[in-house]
Amino acid sequence: MQLSKEEIQRYSRHLIMPEVGMDGQLKLKQAKVLLVGTGGLGSPMALYLAAAGIGTIGLVDFDVVDFSNLQRQVIHGTKDVGKPKIDSAIESMLDINPFINVVRHETALTSENALEIIKDYDLVADGTDNFPTRYLVNDACVLLKKPNVYGSIFRFEGQATVFAYPGGPCYRCLYPEPPPPGLVPSCAEGGVLGILPGVVGLIQATEVVKLILGAGEPLVGRLMLYDALGMKFRELKLRRSPECPVCGDHPTVTKLIDYEQFCGIPAAPPPQPVGGALAMGEIDAKGLKAKMDAGEKFVLLDVREPHEFQIGRIPGSILIPLGELPKRHAELDPEADMVVHCKMGGRSAKAIDFLKTAGFSKLTNMKGGITAWSDQVDPSVPKY
Amino acid sequence: MPKVMIPTPLRQYTDKKDSVEVAGATVGEILGTLTTTYPDLKKNLYNDEGKLRSFVNVYVNDEDIRYLSKDKTEVGAGDTVTIVPSIAGGR
Numbered sequence: 001m002q003l004s005k006e007e008i009q010r011y012s013r014h015l016i017m018p019e020v021g022m023d024g025q026l027k028l029k030q031a032k033v034l035l036v037g038t039g040g041l042g043s044p045m046a047l048y049l050a051a052a053g054i055g056t057i058g059l060v061d062f063d064v065v066d067f068s069n070l071q072r073q074v075i076h077g078t079k080d081v082g083k084p085k086i087d088s089a090i091e092s093m094l095d096i097n098p099f100i101n102v103v104r105h106e107t108a109l110t111s112e113n114a115l116e117i118i119k120d121y122d123l124v125a126d127g128t129d130n131f132p133t134r135y136l137v138n139d140a141c142v143l144l145k146k147p148n149v150y151g152s153i154f155r156f157e158g159q160a161t162v163f164a165y166p167g168g169p170c171y172r173c174l175y176p177e178p179p180p181p182g183l184v185p186s187c188a189e190g191g192v193l194g195i196l197p198g199v200v201g202l203i204q205a206t207e208v209v210k211l212i213l214g215a216g217e218p219l220v221g222r223l224m225l226y227d228a229l230g231m232k233f234r235e236l237k238l239r240r241s242p243e244c245p246v247c248g249d250h251p252t253v254t255k256l257i258d259y260e261q262f263c264g265i266p267a268a269p270p271p272q273p274v275g276g277a278l279a280m281g282e283i284d285a286k287g288l289k290a291k292m293d294a295g296e297k298f299v300l301l302d303v304r305e306p307h308e309f310q311i312g313r314i315p316g317s318i319l320i321p322l323g324e325l326p327k328r329h330a331e332l333d334p335e336a337d338m339v340v341h342c343k344m345g346g347r348s349a350k351a352i353d354f355l356k357t358a359g360f361s362k363l364t365n366m367k368g369g370i371t372a373w374s375d376q377v378d379p380s381v382p383k384y
Numbered sequence: 385m386p387k388v389m390i391p392t393p394l395r396q397y398t399d400k401k402d403s404v405e406v407a408g409a410t411v412g413e414i415l416g417t418l419t420t421t422y423p424d425l426k427k428n429l430y431n432d433e434g435k436l437r438s439f440v441n442v443y444v445n446d447e448d449i450r451y452l453s454k455d456k457t458e459v460g461a462g463d464t465v466t467i468v469p470s471i472a473g474g475r
Contacts, residue, residue, distance in 0.1 A: 037474055037475060039474060039475030040473075040474055040475050041474045041475075042474075063475075069475075073475070126474070127474045127475075128472070128474050128475075129472060129473055129474040129475040130472050131470070131472045134472050151474065152470075152471045152472055152473055152474055153471070153473045153474060154392055154393060154471040154473045155392045155393075156392060157391065157392045157471070159468075159471065174441065174470075175438065175439050175441070175470040176438045177438040177439055178439055178470065179437070179439040179469070179470065183428065190393070190473070192473060197474070223468070225466075225468070229402075230402070234446075234466075235446060236443050236446045236447075236448070236466065236468065237446050237447055237448060238448070239448065239451055241450075323396060
């Protein structure tokens, strides 16, 4: 394999460094890297790894670009909203570097296809956003002996390391089990600083390039913690656990399992038609509007956070954030007819569970929250 | 006094503080005092049997207490105890 004249010109800043040079650039060109997810972490990784000249980059994604992605998923543009992320990502990557090969895997990574997809690559970079896929990527990488360059983010905080490197620890050595569903919020629930995945994704991209070149000290056996607010990097020691169920001395996980079940997520219920049947104790957005129009007397309790209330609210609602209910429920009349809402309906259900224990009885959960209100009743209320 | 670093997802249970100084000579004592001061933190750190949850790791300086003496790991006045929960975000 050789570099063309155009490639030599393109990669000149690499070629003049002894740590890369012609040999290193050819290693990058021959390398095959799989990026799982083209979202917050995947965007900067895909852009920079394409620019660096990684010869073959596989992308796994089946999502569609949404306006709320653009604050951080810089590989997609405003013109791409509504398009499959994989198409928009490939377009950006080949625009930056037409000398690379991008392989599309427009699918969710599952226990059925993961080994088949990953086996053709030299290493994997994990840019997913949920625990089941994290454990799936980890186990598949351990089974196939492919390094897994890991990064994860939450609000202002990031973690990065390299798992499944020969002799090094894996994700399960660090966290043998996932948290129960609902205990650790996702970015969609908790928010994320748009720049954060740029920093963490590029730590991952750096490790990918270093592993391919065999240069420097790989981030193996070390967990990098990044705190954007304090602007601090810290490093903690990681060890391979001899008791690890997948990479330990006596592994009990020798093939891929059902990761949704492992993470305590019940099998998806059959999809409900939009505006489908309401469960007991629920009201939908149109029902709430009708209740208001009929002049019924009731309390509309909003359990979101004050900064969400600032974005938009349903007229007549009173705000007590879910976390403050235990201290403030005395402000409410336990005899009053009450409708509780949040953004999507999850937190309001938790609020109702709590209020029941506090002696409230006339409680109704608003299905779909203020998002449904915006969709079905008043589109002037912004969605976020 | 040893300093306990609180990760972002758990700050909602510590009056939004990112670090708290807590007296104590071992990890067990320090986390015990911490969860007495902030009771809501307790169910997020410990399971019903009172064991540290397996998606939460605790470090003294840069060492995982699972490879030291776990709850009985000694902590000096200048040491930092860090709680590191697993986070999955990436999009």
